Each structure stands twice: as structure tokens, then as C-alpha cells.
Amino acid sequence: MQKKVLKMRGIYKSFPGVKALQNVDFTLHEGEIHALMGENGAGKSTLIKVLTGVYTKDAGEVYIDEADRPVHIKSPQEAQKHGISTVYQEITLCPNLTVAENLFIGRTDELFVNWKKNNQLAETILKSLGIPAKPAQQLSSCSIAVQQMVAIARAVDMECKVLILDEPTSSLDDQEVLKLFDLMRELKARNVGIIFVTHFLEQVYALCDKITVLRNGELVGEYLIKDLPKIELVAKMMGKELGDLANIHNNAREEALSKSEAVIEATALSSSSGIRPFDFTAYKGEVTGFAGLLGSGRSECVRAIFGADRVTKGRLKIKGETVAISSPIKAMRKGVGYLSEDRKRDGIIGDLSIRDNIILALQVMNGFFKPFTKAQAQAFAEEYIRLLGIKTASADTPISSLSGGNQQKVILARWLLTHPDYLILDEPTRGIDIGTKVEIQKLVLKLASEGMSITFISSEIEEMLRTCSRLIIMRDLYVVGELTGDDLSQDRIMYTIAGGENQNVKKQ
Amino acid sequence: MKKDSKTVSTRHSQHKLLQKQPVTDTAFLLAITILLFFTIYALSIIFLGDKGFSKIQMFFNLFNENAALIVIACGLSVVMITGSIDISVGGSTALICTSCIVCLNKHGFNFFTTLLLALLIGLIFGAVQGFLIAYLEMQPFIVTLAGMFLGRGLVALIEVNQIQVDNAAFEALSGSRILIPFLGDVNKKGIFIQSKLEYGVVVALVIVGIMFWFLKKTKLGRSFYAVGGNAQSALMLGINVKRTKFLAHLLCGLLAGIGGFLYLFHTRSGSVQQATGLEMDAIAASIIGGTLLTGGVGNIIGTLFGVLASGIVLLVVTAIGSQDPWWPQITRAAMLCFFILLQSIICSRKKKQD
Numbered sequence: 001m002q003k004k005v006l007k008m009r010g011i012y013k014s015f016p017g018v019k020a021l022q023n024v025d026f027t028l029h030e031g032e033i034h035a036l037m038g039e040n041g042a043g044k045s046t047l048i049k050v051l052t053g054v055y056t057k058d059a060g061e062v063y064i065d066e067a068d069r070p071v072h073i074k075s076p077q078e079a080q081k082h083g084i085s086t087v088y089q090e091i092t093l094c095p096n097l098t099v100a101e102n103l104f105i106g107r108t109d110e111l112f113v114n115w116k117k118n119n120q121l122a123e124t125i126l127k128s129l130g131i132p133a134k135p136a137q138q139l140s141s142c143s144i145a146v147q148q149m150v151a152i153a154r155a156v157d158m159e160c161k162v163l164i165l166d167e168p169t170s171s172l173d174d175q176e177v178l179k180l181f182d183l184m185r186e187l188k189a190r191n192v193g194i195i196f197v198t199h200f201l202e203q204v205y206a207l208c209d210k211i212t213v214l215r216n217g218e219l220v221g222e223y224l225i226k227d228l229p230k231i232e233l234v235a236k237m238m239g240k241e242l243g244d245l246a247n248i249h250n251n252a253r254e255e256a257l258s259k260s261e262a263v264i265e266a267t268a269l270s271s272s273s274g275i276r277p278f279d280f281t282a283y284k285g286e287v288t289g290f291a292g293l294l295g296s297g298r299s300e301c302v303r304a305i306f307g308a309d310r311v312t313k314g315r316l317k318i319k320g321e322t323v324a325i326s327s328p329i330k331a332m333r334k335g336v337g338y339l340s341e342d343r344k345r346d347g348i349i350g351d352l353s354i355r356d357n358i359i360l361a362l363q364v365m366n367g368f369f370k371p372f373t374k375a376q377a378q379a380f381a382e383e384y385i386r387l388l389g390i391k392t393a394s395a396d397t398p399i400s401s402l403s404g405g406n407q408q409k410v411i412l413a414r415w416l417l418t419h420p421d422y423l424i425l426d427e428p429t430r431g432i433d434i435g436t437k438v439e440i441q442k443l444v445l446k447l448a449s450e451g452m453s454i455t456f457i458s459s460e461i462e463e464m465l466r467t468c469s470r471l472i473i474m475r476d477l478y479v480v481g482e483l484t485g486d487d488l489s490q491d492r493i494m495y496t497i498a499g500g501e502n503q504n505v506k507k508q
Numbered sequence: 509m510k511k512d513s514k515t516v517s518t519r520h521s522q523h524k525l526l527q528k529q530p531v532t533d534t535a536f537l538l539a540i541t542i543l544l545f546f547t548i549y550a551l552s553i554i555f556l557g558d559k560g561f562s563k564i565q566m567f568f569n570l571f572n573e574n575a576a577l578i579v580i581a582c583g584l585s586v587v588m589i590t591g592s593i594d595i596s597v598g599g600s601t602a603l604i605c606t607s608c609i610v611c612l613n614k615h616g617f618n619f620f621t622t623l624l625l626a627l628l629i630g631l632i633f634g635a636v637q638g639f640l641i642a643y644l645e646m647q648p649f650i651v652t653l654a655g656m657f658l659g660r661g662l663v664a665l666i667e668v669n670q671i672q673v674d675n676a677a678f679e680a681l682s683g684s685r686i687l688i689p690f691l692g693d694v695n696k697k698g699i700f701i702q703s704k705l706e707y708g709v710v711v712a713l714v715i716v717g718i719m720f721w722f723l724k725k726t727k728l729g730r731s732f733y734a735v736g737g738n739a740q741s742a743l744m745l746g747i748n749v750k751r752t753k754f755l756a757h758l759l760c761g762l763l764a765g766i767g768g769f770l771y772l773f774h775t776r777s778g779s780v781q782q783a784t785g786l787e788m789d790a791i792a793a794s795i796i797g798g799t800l801l802t803g804g805v806g807n808i809i810g811t812l813f814g815v816l817a818s819g820i821v822l823l824v825v826t827a828i829g830s831q832d833p834w835w836p837q838i839t840r841a842a843m844l845c846f847f848i849l850l851q852s853i854i855c856s857r858k859k860k861q862d
Contacts, residue, residue, distance in 0.1 A: 077746065092744040096737035096804035097730070105727075105734055106746030113725050154745075 002029045004066050005161045005193040006051075006084075011060035013046055020046040024060075024219045026212055028162060028193040033184060035204040035225075036197045038214035039237050039294055039459070044197055047214070048164055052079045052086050065161070085155030089167040091147045093139055093154075099126070100135035103154050129153050129183055145176030149183055156187060163187065164195045169203060170295065173274070181207055199295030200476045201230055201498070215239050230498035237293065238461065238494065262320070263422045263453040264305060264336075269314030271304035273297075277314055278479040280305070280472060282422060282453045287444060289456045289464045291493055292474030298457050299341050300477070302424045306338040307331045319421065332365055337420035339411055341427045341457075343404070347411045350400035354392055355381035357399045358413045365418060384413035389439070405436030412440070422453045429458060441467050461490055473497055537798030537851065538810040545817040552824050559827040563693045565703050566823075574819045575708035576601070576771035578812055581790040581797075582719045583763030585811045587648075588794055589723070590756035591736035591803025592641060596652040597764040598786035599659020600633045604768030606663045606778035612675040619678055626769035627762065633659070634761015635754075642753035656787065663780045670779035673772075682773050686710070708770040715766065720808045732756055736803030792840065793818055796847050818843065 006028040013021040021043045028034050038044050049055045051062065053073040061070035064082050073079045076086070093102045100115075100122035122135035131149045133142050139150065148168055155163055165184070169177045184194060184207060196208060204211065204225070211228060213220040213236045220236050228236075261284040268277040275297045282288050290298040303309045305316065307325035316323055318334045325331045328338065340346035349357055359377050366372075372380070381395040388409045392402060399410055408428055415423055425444065429437040444467050448454050456467050464471060465488055473481040473496040481496040552561040560566055571578075580597050587594045604626045611617040611625060637655050641648045673679055685704035692702040723729040731752045734742040743749050771783060795801065796817055797810030821843060822836045 076744065080746075092738075092741040094734045094737035094741050094745065094804070097733055101730060101734075102745070105730060106742070108727070111727055113727060113730055115725070 002031060004028070005030045005064065007063040007066075008047075008051065009061045009063075011047065011050060011062075012058040013050055013055060014058060019217050021050070021057075021217050024214065024217070025222075026219075027222065028195060030161070030193050031188050031191040032210060033188055033194045033196055033208045035208040035211045036195055036214070037204065037211055037233065037237055038220075042214040042237075043217040044214055045166070046217070048086070048166060048195070048197065051162075052076050052084060052164065080158060080160075083159060083161035084164070085158060085160035085162070086164040086166060087148065087151045087155055087168055089170055091144070091151055093147060093151055095138075095140035095147075097139060098135065099133045099137050099139055099142065099150055102139050102150055103135075103157060107158070125153055125157055126150075129156070129186060131183070132179075143176065145172045145179060148172070148180065152183060152187075156190075156192065160192065162193050162195065164197070166197045167199070167295075169198060169200060177203070199293060201233065201293075202476050204233075205230065213237060231495055234293070234494045234498045263318065265317040265320075266305060267315045267317075269301075269304050269311060269316060271300065271309040271311050273300040273303065273309040274477060275300040275304060275309075276478045278472075280479075282455060284421075284453055285448050285451050286470065287448045287454045287456055287468045289458070289468035289471045290474060291457075291461065291464055291471050292497060294459070296474040296497075297477040298474055299426050301472070301474070301479075302338065302426060302455055302457065305331070306336055306424060308338065308340075329364065332361065332418060332420075335419075335421035337361070337415035337418055337423040339408075339415055339423070339425045339428055341430075343408060343411065343430075348399050348407050351398055353396045354385070354390070354399050354402070354410055355395040357410050358384055358395075358417060361414045362417050380417055384417065388413055388443070403432075405432035408432055408440070409436070412443070416447075420452070422455070423447070424455045424457075426457045427459065428456070429460070429463060437463070461493060465490070534798055534805050534807055534810075537847075537854070538807050538813075540850065541797050541810050541813045541817060541847075545813050545820065548817065548820050548824065552820065552827070556824065556827050561823075561827065564691050565693055565701075568688070568703050568705050568709075570816060570819050570823070571709040571712070572704075572706045572774070574815050575706060575712040576767045576774060577786065577789055577793065577819075578712040578767075578815050579715050579763050579770060580767035580786065581793040581811045581815050582715060582808055583760035583767065584787070584790040585794045585797070585799050585806050585808060586719070586723070586732060586763070587756050587760045588791070588799045588801060589736045589803060589806040590732045590753055591739065592648040592753060592756060593791070593801075594637065594652045594655075594757065594760050594764075595649065595787040595791070596633055596637065596655030596659060597760070597767070597790060598783045598788075599656040599663075600630060600761075600764050601659075601768040601771050601783040601786055602663045602778070602780065603659040603666075604629050604765065605772045605775070605782055606666050606671065606780075608769070608772050609671050609673050609776075609778045610666055612673055612678055613671070619681060622678070622772075623769055626772070627765040630761045630763070630765020630768060631758065632761070633764065634758040637761070638754040638757025641757060642750045660780060663778070663782075667778070668780065670777060673776040679776065681707075682776055706774065708773050711766070711770060715763070716808055716812050719763075723808060728752070728755060733804055736805075738804070789818070792844055795851075796843060798851075800851060 004027060006026070008024070008026040011021050011024045024043065024047060026047065036044050036047070046055065050057045051073070053075045056074065062073065063070055071082060073082060094105070097105065100118045103122050103125065104118050119135040126133055126135065129149070131146065131153055133146050133150060139147060142150065152163070168180060172180065187194060198204060208225055210222060210224055211233065212222045213233065215237065262281050263284055264280065264282040266278065266280040268279065270277040278301060280301065290301055292298050300309065304311055307328050307330060311325060316325055318336065323330070323334055331338070349360070355377050358381050359372055363372060378395060384390070385392065385395060390406050390409045390413070392406065399407055402410065412428065428440055441463065444454055444456055456464065458464050469484065471483045471488060471493065472479055473483060473493060475497050483492055483496065580601070583597065584594060607629065608617070608622045608625055612622055617625065633655055637651050640646045640651045685706060688703040688705055692700055694700050723732065731742070731747050734745065734747055735749050735752045739749050772778070793814035794806065794811050795814070797807065797812070797814030799806030799811065818840055821839050825836045825839050
């Protein structure tokens with residue numbers, strides 16, 4: 001039995017209004033790669049931050065190296081002293097310094113820098129870990145993967161016993177991921193315990209020994225990788241038991257659907273976000289959905305269609321006409337609307353009034369040199385406030401003073417005002433109350449019945465099942481399946497996410 | 509045979525290690541600045557030789573006139589590398605000149621006590637501004653703008669009129685020159701006159717040397733680069749970001765003190781309007797020398813050549829015959845635009861690579 005390097009017991013942490021962690025246990029042995037899995041809000045990052053001292057825990061104990069006494073870690077620096085190092089998704093090195101400097105800066109008390117000695121030491125470290133970088137090279141001239149590896153090398157050189165990798169692969173390409181894996185295996189052989197946080201299921205099964213699954217701040221369990229098939233992992237992450245067939249899908253809509261007119265036809269579309277080429281067709285009057293775990297590429301697909309990410313390959317036809325969408329405004333002119341995932345960042349303009357927020361998209365399409373008169377704008381605003389039942393004192397109220405659900409309705413109004421033929425709703429119901437959720441779902445079905453084609457994305461499977469008549473299933477940036485009709489059930493979705501064939505792979 | 513190849517490879521890798529820093533964009537910007545300086549100088553010798561540019565003394569005058577600016581620009585480069593700015597150095601220079609002259613003339617200060625006073629004023633400016641910027645996280649531009657006003661205001665408080673040094677010993681020291689052996693020009697009467705160099709230039713060049721070494725070889729010097737490159741990362745790498753920022757401003761203040769003293773040593777006069785725009789000249793010289801306003805990139809040798817390049821351009825424009833004061837300004841504007849454009853091209857190219 002190998003030595004336990006880290007033991008966390010009964011960890012509690014809450015923020016105002018949220019219980020982020022409740023009685024969570026976590027154990028890490030030396031020379032083990034341990035995946036920490038969970039959907040959004042499961043508590044992965046909170047657990048990591050408690051461990052590294054960014055947050056202070058409310059209760060619970062952390063033991064290092066099988067010690068009898070728990071340790072109290074108050075800052076990342078203290079965590080490092082205990083041998084716990086973290087490599088974050090965003091690289092926290094200085095791009096303007098050399099590789100060697102990034103390895104050593106801030107670690108010594110020496111007043112003077114011995115470049116020669118540092119470069120030689122760095123050369124040894126880089127060689128022993130097989131990192132393809134020169135010590136004297138400026139860090140910014142290295143690829144992101146190599147920068148990531150330099151960050152890891154720094155952590156390892158600081159004699160870490162526990163290495164936390166927080167989504168290190170999300171900005172790497174396939175080749176780079178393989179190199180990183182080699183490095184991780186090398187560290188494993190050196191008895192470093194690695195906590196690996198990732199959304200990519202394939203990577204977990206390629207590399208890890210154990211999985212700890214969290215959900216809603218609670219521990220679901222710790223499993224050996226060989227004891228937990230992918231499908232069960234997916235079920236555990238989503239919190240659904242297999243064979244739970246309580247959901248009965250209403251198929252009535254599908255018969256009414258005329259598949260005559262394709263609004264959107266995407267062929268082998270891919271974008272700068274790293275999404276793999278995918279095919280997608282949306283028909284008039286249809287509600288489609290992209291389903292998958294967080295980070296599987298749901299949003300990236302629709303962003304490519306809208307031109308929000310730079311399209312690198314593939315062809316896109318809108319209403320039968322081949323178009324080159326290089327920016328969102330072009331997509332908007334072709335009748336595409338996109339309600340973005342992050343309402344606060346990409347949606348509302350907090351200081352502007354409801355009226356100005358509603359007319360924004362239409363105004364942009366018309367051009368700023370032909371402004372609407374105040375009367376026109378007011379008429380538009382009042383029409384949609386009434387239509388969508390936005391609860392506000394007047395159209396002059398700044399949007400930031402509304403509740404989340406009402407803000408979302410305003411953004412929805414903004415897009416409806418442009419009368420799109422194809423409307424993408426990316427997580428339109430996140431963080432809003434249940435009543436408004438149902439209203440939005442009803443609205444989606446109503447708009448579709450009036451002939452609009454809609455793509456609906458949500459983290460809640462039930463919601464997707466209620467609204468969508470066709471689901472595109474995604475895993476690890478690939479489209480892995482398409483479900484319609486009777487196949488639309490939670491079980492089928494989970495099976496497809498866990499093990500379906502790659503549409504893209506089959507073609508190659 | 510095997511052994512041989514091994515030694516060759518180790519020698520090869522040693523050779524690689526000897527090139528401490530590879531050719532980077534910084535080096536490229538530096539090369540352009542140096543090239544620009546020598547090109548303008550060569551052209552001015554060819555086309556404006558009759559206007560004095562072929563004289564060797566002209567070369568030394570370039571240093572004599574700019575010694576103070578070189579030191580002050582070094583300080584500016586330090587704060588700019590750290591990602592901050594200091595626009596108070598013109599004001600503090602004026603304050604140093606006037607207060608030193610008053611002390612020299614009326615309070616019996618000698619050379620050394622005057623120097624101490626100058627350094628003290630510079631350090632106080634640096635320390636207070638550094639504290640406000642680093643520890644209270646105030647905007648450097650605003651803080652040093654206040655410093656600039658304060659400097660000028662204090663000058664007027666001390667003495668409204670223009671004043672001159674009236675201290676024989678100080679004047680004698682300030683008037684003395686180093687005669688350069690074997691170098692000189694033949695004047696119209698055919699007499700050989702040795703080239704002269706002011707003592708301030710020696711100080712300035714020594715400081716350039718020290719700062720070059722300091723920024724490259726000390727932990728603090730490298731921390732300036734780290735903080736300017738990415739303050740958040742620097743914090744994660746274990747650097748005390750606030751202290752580093754404070755020390756950058758303190759160092760800039762010290763150099764402004766030395767520079768202010770050199771300014772006094774050169775001009776021997778003081779007034780409220782003295783050294784107006786000096787801070788902007790220093791910033792311009794740093795930028796022309798390849799320091800990025802965004803921080804993290806910069807080189808002291810570049811700054812030196814930045815001062816010299818803008819200095820020679822001013823001389824050339826004046827020599828061409830335009831007595832109007834705006835032409836030098838417009839030329840400098842063009843130079844700055846050129847260099848900032850160059851920098852942004854390099855930066856955007858870099859981003860694309862990433």
C-alpha cells in the first residue's frame with residue numbers, strides 16, 4: 001500500500017446563499033493520478049482553493065504525509081511550503097522573461113542573479129522532464145503547451161508532493177496534450193501525487209488511476225478507474241440513476257414538423273475555439289439542442305455558426321445560400337440571432353435602460369447613423385415588455401436593476417426584435433427562477449410553431465427534453481451522436497455522451 | 509570517437525548557454541534605435557558637414573547637453589518596465605535646481621551638501637509617490653501629475669524669478685571640462701582645439717552602466733521585468749509586487765535627484781519654467797529606445813540611444829535653418845509615431861504567434 005500524501009476529511013465551505021462544499025472527503029496517494037470530476041457548481045474549484053489556501057474552510061481537516069496533526073493552510077505560499085503546487089488553466093508565468101527565470105524567480109533570497117548557473121540548472125531540469133525548451137528562450141516564444149510544462153517544472157522543482165493541475169489541457173491541441181501526458185506519467189513515476197481536474201472524459205480514462213466525483217458540493221464517491229465505466233461516471237456526474245424513465249417525452253410536435261426547408265446547413269464547420277469539424281442542419285419551425293457535459297463544445301458549435309469565434313474550416317449555408325460569416329454582424333444580417341451564454345458579460349449593458357438594451361441589436365443592424373426616434377424605440381420597448389411580461393416600472397429603468405430572469409427576457413426581446421429566422425439560445429434559463437424558466441420554454445415552443453428555427457442549449461437535460469425535438473450530442477469537442485423521436489430520453493443521452501461513436505471520426 | 513562527439517556536444521551546449529538571451533523583439537527594437545542614431549549622424553555629417561556636424565566636438569556636445577536627460581530617462585525606463593509611469597521628474601528637477609541655488613547662494617552649502625539636498629528631494633518624491641502608487645494602489649499617472657504640479661508650485665514658493673548660481677567654488681567645478689586626448693578639431697585659424705567633455709557625462713555613463721547591470725543581474729532588477737510583464741503572475745511566482753513597485757519609484761526618484769543635480773551642474777540657473785516637458789522627453793527617449801509603455805520590456809542601452817537619437821534630430825532640424833520652434837517638435841512627433849507603430853506591429857505579430 002502506498003503512502004497517503006494528502007487526506008482531506010469532512011470539508012465544509014459555504015458562501016452567502018450557497019453551500020459550496022458539504023462534508024467532502026478526498027484522499028491522494030503518492031504516485032497516483034487522481035481525477036476530480038463534476039459538473040459546473042459541483043465544488044471542484046472550491047475544494048482546490050480550500051486546499052491551496054485561497055479560501056479558508058469552514059470546517060474539516062487536512063492531513064499531509066500521514067501526519068497525525070492536521071495542517072492549516074492560509075495562503076498559496078504556505079501550501080507550497082507544504083509541498084502542494086498548483087498549475088492553473090491560465091498560465092501564471094511572466095511571458096517577457098526567459099524560461100530559466102520563470103523557473104527560479106521569486107524562489108531565492110539571493111540579491112544577484114547568476115544567469116549561467118540558472119541556465120545550467122534549468123537545462124538539467126528541462127532535460128530530465130523532457131520539456132522541449134531552451135533555458136535562455138523567452139517564455140512568450142514557447143507554445144502554450146511548453147509554457148504549461150514550464151509551470152509544471154517549476155512546481156516539481158519546488159519539491160512538491162501534491163501537484164494540482166486545474167484544467168491544464170483546455171487550451172492545448174492533441175499533440176500537446178500527449179506531451180503533457182508523458183510529463184504527467186514521468187512525475188507519477190517519481191511518486192508525485194497528481195490531482196487532475198478536467199472536463200475531458202477520454203483524458204481521464206487514458207491517464208488516471210482513481211476518480212473522485214463531486215456533485216452540488218457533496219461527495220458522490222471515490223472510484224478506481226477500472227470499476228467505473230464511462231456511462232456510470234456520466235450518470236454520477238449528472239446525478240441521474242440509469243433506467244430512470246420517469247421522463248416521458250411529448251412527440252406531438254415532431255409530426256407537425258415539415259423538414260422541407262433547411263434554415264442552417266453547416267458542413268464540416270470548425271472554429272478557432274478548437275471545436276472539431278461538425279455537420280449540422282436546422283429546419284424551419286424546429287427546436288434543436290446541443291447536449292453534452294460542460295466544456296464538451298456545445299457553445300463553441302453555435303458560436304461558430306454565429307461567427308463569434310473565427311471560423312477556420314467548413315461551409316455554412318443559410319436558407320440555401322452559401323455565406324461566409326466572419327463576424328456576428330454578418331450573421332445578424334442573414335437573420336441569425338444568438339443569446340449568449342454569459343448574460344452579464346456578453347449580454348446586458350448594465351447602465352443602459354431597458355429600452356436601449358432592447359433596440360440595441362436592431363440599431364446595430366440598421367447602422368448607428370440612422371437612429372430610431374425616441375417614439376419608435378419606446379414603442380418597440382413597450383411592445384416587448386408587454387409581450388414577454390417583463391416586470392419593470394418603465395422602459396427607462398436601467399437593466400442592471402432588474403432580476404436575472406427579467407434581464408434575460410430583455411435580451412430575448414432584443415433578439416426577437418430583429419425577427420431572426422434562426423435563433424440560438426445558449427443557456428437562456430441559467431440562474432433564473434423556475435416560473436420564468438417555464439415561460440421561456442413555452443415561448444420557445446410558440447416561436448417554433450410560428451416558423452422560427454431555434455437552437456436551445458441548456459445544462460438541464462429535462463429542459464432540453466421538454467423543448468427540443470432533435471438533440472446533437474457532444475463529447476470532448478466532437479459531435480458523437482444525434483437523437484430524435486423515441487431516442488430522446490435521459491438514458492440514451494447519457495449512453496451517447498459516455499460511449500457513442502464519433503461522427504467526425506467515422507468520416508476520417 | 510564516441511568520446512569526441514560527446515565533448516563536441518557539451519561544448520556546443522555550453523556555447524548555447526553563453527548566448528544568454530536569444531535575439532528577441534527587444535533586441536530588434538534596440539538595434540533599430542542604434543541604427544537610426546548612426547544613420548542620422550552619418551547623413552548629417554555628409555549633408556550638413558559645413559554646419560558643424562563633421563566636428564568631433566559636436567559628438568561630445570550631444571552628450572554634454574543631454575547628460576541630465578540620460579540619467580532621468582534611465583529612471584523613467586525603470587518605472588515603465590515595471591508597468592508604471594512618473595511624470596513628476598520635470599517638476600522635481602526644477603525644484604532641485606532652484607532650492608539648491610538658494611542654498612548655495614544664501615545658506616553656505618558646498619558642492620556635497622548641495623548634492624545631498626538634490627538626492628534627498630528626488631528620494632522624497634520617489635518614496636511618497638511610490639508609496640501612494642504601490643501600497644494605496646492609486647493611479648501612477650494621477651499621483652505623479654500631482655507631484656509635477658507640487659514641484660513647480662514649490663519652486664514658485666521659494667523663488668519666483670529666474671536665479672543664477674553665485675558660488676565661486678561651484679561655478680569653477682561646473683565650468684571645468686575633461687580634455688579628450690588626441691581628439692579635437694582644427695578651427696578656422698588652423699589651431700587644433702582638443703575636444704571637451706563635461707564631468708556630468710561621465711556620471712551619466714557610469715549610471716547607464718550600473719543600471720544596465722542592475723536590471724540584468726539583480727533579483728530586484730528582474731523583478732521589475734516580472735511585475736511589468738504580468739503583475740498577477742509575478743505575485744504567484746512569489747514576488748512581493750507592492751514592494752517591487754515601490755522600489756521602482758524610489759529608484760526613479762533617486763535617479764531624478766542625480767539627473768536634477770546634473771541639470772543644475774550644466775545650466776547653473778533655476779526658474780519656475782525650467783525643464784518644462786523634461787518628463788515627456790525622458791518618456792519619449794525610453795519609448796524610442798524600445799521600452800514598452802505597457803511594461804515588462806525595455807533596455808537601458810536603448811534608452812541611452814533614445815536620448816541621443818532625439819538629441820541629434822533636434823540638432824539637425826535646427827541646423828537645417830528652421831528657427832521656428834515647432835519643427836523640432838513635429839519631427840519628434842513623427843519619430844515617436846514611427847516607433848510606437850513599430851512596437852505595436854511587433855506586439856500584434858507576437859499575439860498572432862501565440
